[in-house]
Amino acid sequence: MNLGALWLVIAALLVVTGGVVYPLLRAEREYERHDSEASTQVLWAVGWTHEVPEYPVTVAAAHRIMQQHLAYNREDCPRKRVTYQVLVKARHIKPDSGRIP
Template identity: 30%
Template sequence: MDAWQIVHSVLAVVGGGACTVAGAACVWPINQPRRHVPANRPASRCQSRPVEWPKASTCDPPRQPFTLADAHIAMQLHRDHDCARKRVAFAALVAAGRIHPDTARRHRLWGKPW
């Protein structure tokens, strides 16, 4: 037997074993009872919700007040520059107590170094 026949035989045995394991896994009985969650039980705080990213990025102020999730997203999207949307998002997060402005920069204009 030459080297190619040995490699072919090894690959055939490994492939056949993988197919056997996959086939057994498909028909293997699973005897785990399903966990029933009552409908009136409140949702857990640990469950993650998908973040809805905006379809278009604009720097104009929003038409309606930001929710906390929208304010966080706006701060992330506009972190590299100063614009009206970022200022409104910052104010919403400060009002909600999520962030605290730096007291050393309270009277400093954004983007204007002294």
């Protein structure tokens, strides 16, 4: 390999390296810029809390909440306990005789 070809290979490697590194550095700066422009609005995760809902629970909402809280016991999760009672009153769930509160 002659000296001219060696310089050509080195130049090509520098171009490829720059082509890979530059977008990565630029992306970091864009993330920093977006972080400084972030919204200050606070959002709450509705439906994923275990507290008793502050609103009357409909039958449709009770079904959804029961599905979301499937892994939790009624005794440990007040939200699931309230929605269970809503579904029992609406006759969508018939509790076992041993489970009636």
